[in-house]
Amino acid sequence: MMSDRSPRARSILMRLCLFAATLLANVSALSAAEPGKSLADELPHIPPVEPAKVSSTFHLEQGFHLELVAAEPLVASPVDACFDENGRMYVAEMIDYPFSWEPTKLNPRGGGKKDAGVIRLLEDTNGDGKFDKSVVFADKLTWPTSVCCYDGGIFVLAPPHLWYLKDTDGDGVADIRKIVFTGFLRDNVQAVTNSLKWSLDNRIVFAAGRNGGNLLHDGKKVFAIRGQDIAFDPKTLEISPLTGGEQFGLSFDDWGNRFVCNNSNHIEQVVLEDRYVRRNPYLAVSDTIRSIGKEGPAAPVFRRSPPEPWRVVRTRRRVSDPATLRTLPHTEQFAIGYFTSAAGVTIYRGDA
Numbered sequence: 001m002m003s004d005r006s007p008r009a010r011s012i013l014m015r016l017c018l019f020a021a022t023l024l025a026n027v028s029a030l031s032a033a034e035p036g037k038s039l040a041d042e043l044p045h046i047p048p049v050e051p052a053k054v055s056s057t058f059h060l061e062q063g064f065h066l067e068l069v070a071a072e073p074l075v076a077s078p079v080d081a082c083f084d085e086n087g088r089m090y091v092a093e094m095i096d097y098p099f100s101w102e103p104t105k106l107n108p109r110g111g112g113k114k115d116a117g118v119i120r121l122l123e124d125t126n127g128d129g130k131f132d133k134s135v136v137f138a139d140k141l142t143w144p145t146s147v148c149c150y151d152g153g154i155f156v157l158a159p160p161h162l163w164y165l166k167d168t169d170g171d172g173v174a175d176i177r178k179i180v181f182t183g184f185l186r187d188n189v190q191a192v193t194n195s196l197k198w199s200l201d202n203r204i205v206f207a208a209g210r211n212g213g214n215l216l217h218d219g220k221k222v223f224a225i226r227g228q229d230i231a232f233d234p235k236t237l238e239i240s241p242l243t244g245g246e247q248f249g250l251s252f253d254d255w256g257n258r259f260v261c262n263n264s265n266h267i268e269q270v271v272l273e274d275r276y277v278r279r280n281p282y283l284a285v286s287d288t289i290r291s292i293g294k295e296g297p298a299a300p301v302f303r304r305s306p307p308e309p310w311r312v313v314r315t316r317r318r319v320s321d322p323a324t325l326r327t328l329p330h331t332e333q334f335a336i337g338y339f340t341s342a343a344g345v346t347i348y349r350g351d352a
Contacts, residue, residue, distance in 0.1 A: 039313070076095065083149070088123045090147045093120055094145065104186060105187040105188070117142055143186065148197070157206060159193055163180065181215055183225070192209050194248050194249070206229065208245065212224070243288045247262040249345040253347045258270040261343075263340060267345050271290050298338050
């Protein structure tokens with residue numbers, strides 16, 4: 001029936017059908033709440049799944065295989081990991097997410113756990129492909145978001161600091177703890193600096209997030225962080241700003257093209273680097289990052305599982321409050337159906 005329509009008309013019609021289907025699914029979920037039910041009834045306790053049974057809870061596309069290599073109590077609250085040359089894995093455990101211990105704009109009361117973050121070192125000692133040894137490589141860190149191996153140690157982003165940690169006596173615990181750079185602000189936990197990645201020029205690149213700050217090295221100001229990402233030479237510590245300033249996530253392809261994302265925009269490409277723009281201060285550039293998602297920002301998500309109870313309750317509360325409803329994008333007026341919290345992007349570089 002749509003064969004005689006233009007591609008644009010077909011696209012609009014498909015979007016309307018998708019919107020209607022999503023609306024129907026969400027209205028059904030929201031209306032499922034029974035009047036007079038307590039919050040405890042609506043938010044039942046969901047017990048954890050035993051590690052041996054975890055694989056049965058996943059639905060995989062044909063041709064994919066999933067293996068569990070580590071679980072509690074070997075690791076908890078992991079948000080990033082990296083492998084060293086011996087196959088050991090360093091894991092950033094952001095145990096103190098999401099509340100800051102000090103008052104911030106989004107958490108004016110403070111009161112979160114102070115310095116609760118941990119870097120865990122996992123090792124497979126018998127070669128069976130599963131980690132069986134776990135030690136706390138470093139603790140007392142605040143909001144550790146990323147780890148990256150270098151010269152027998154690791155760089156760790158734990159705002160407000162970029163650390164370098166290294167074990168020199170072989171006990172699996174870092175005895176060198178050095179603050180390399182500092183000054184990354186912590187106002188919004190969903191926009192802190194993150195994603196340490198090696199680039200083709202042997203520098204380490206990371207997303208500086210959206211909190212800003214004044215970057216310091218050995219107490220001296222380097223530059224102000226204002227809507228940028230950052231690259232540094234791990235040997236010389238020479239550092240420079242890059243085009244960026246999105247939220248959480250960064251990835252490279254085989255040619256060094258950089259991809260970033262924000263909560264509602266799941267994949268964007270950096271198309272014009274800051275160093276080129278700065279050559280001509282009189283050049284007006286509308287944007288240096290382009291969304292490359294087929295559906296654009298806040299793209300539809302086709303999830304197989306039903307909405308979590310807390311999403312249903314939260315959405316119902318949001319849309320029932322006129323003041324809150326006026327501030328919500330239409331995609332956030334539904335429990336599920338759209339990207340609203342994209343927090344990572346990975347370009348697959350294998351040969352499968």
